[in-house]
Amino acid sequence: NxxxxxxxxxxxxxxxxxxTLQCAQxxxxxxxxxxxxxxxxxxxxxxxxxxxGITDQGEVPNGYNVSRSTTExxxxxxxxxxxxxxxxxxxxxxxSDRAPGELFFGEGSRLTVL
Amino acid sequence: xxxxxxxxxMESNEEEPVHLPCNHSTIxxxxxxxxxxxxxxxxPEYVIHGLTSNVNNRMASLxxxxxxxxxxxxxxxxxxxDAAVYYCIHYAGNNRKLxxxxxxxxxxxx
Numbered sequence: 001n002x003x004x005x006x007x008x009x010x011x012x013x014x015x016x017x018x019x020t021l022q023c024a025q026x027x028x029x030x031x032x033x034x035x036x037x038x039x040x041x042x043x044x045x046x047x048x049x050x051x052x053g054i055t056d057q058g059e060v061p062n063g064y065n066v067s068r069s070t071t072e073x074x075x076x077x078x079x080x081x082x083x084x085x086x087x088x089x090x091x092x093x094x095x096s097d098r099a100p101g102e103l104f105f106g107e108g109s110r111l112t113v114l
Numbered sequence: 115x116x117x118x119x120x121x122x123x124m125e126s127n128e129e130e131p132v133h134l135p136c137n138h139s140t141i142x143x144x145x146x147x148x149x150x151x152x153x154x155x156x157x158p159e160y161v162i163h164g165l166t167s168n169v170n171n172r173m174a175s176l177x178x179x180x181x182x183x184x185x186x187x188x189x190x191x192x193x194x195x196d197a198a199v200y201y202c203i204h205y206a207g208n209n210r211k212l213x214x215x216x217x218x219x220x221x222x223x224x
Binding site: 004035040041042043044045059090092102103104105106107108 | 148150155156157158159160163201212213214215216217
């Protein structure tokens with residue numbers, strides 16, 4: 001079972017470049033989310049979605065855009081990368097945000113912005 | 115926002131039980147308590163969750179205090195593969211913004 005798949009696993013960007021982190025899940029989950037994890041900060045929620053066409057901001061949304069055109073995919077876009085966005089990014093999904101369901105995480109995408 | 119408090123680190127010996135504590139004094143009556151763990155260089159993985167009564171699964175047990183302001187994750191026989199950071203998350207059914215703390219880093223000695 002694929003579960004939650006993130007690509008790429010590693011990426012190096014220069015300041016000002018744009019890129020998209022891909023996230024796909026094959027479990028027909030309604031809820032999808034993006035986190036970033038930095039040393040000493042724990043996981044912080046960037047954006048989340050409760051279904052196709054619905055997105056909302058988390059704790060640290062600035063500098064990131066998301067869209068949810070299908071149930072399966074939830075890409076995270078960095079429009080103009082900054083060194084402060086150097087981090088490990090995790091995508092997670094669950095069956096529903098209204099039930100205390102298990103969150104399934106991807107393996108992470110390590111981004112370095114020079 | 116839901117807040118939890120956990121010790122920064124704990125240590126255990128292999129094949130001994132481990133009790134990982136968590137305080138969640140701001141919890142409300144409908145908030146579930148979830149535990150996740152994160153092995154090095156991996157995404158977090160679900161361990162267990164509960165609301166009021168104690169819960170068991172093949173990975174661990176969750177003991178929830180009667181006032182629900184604290185809980186304890188119990189690993190019955192620690193193995194080297196249990197060395198990870200364990201997160202206690204205070205999760206409300208209508209709160210879509212899970213707030214993660216720094217967790218407890220568990221070291222398991224052979």
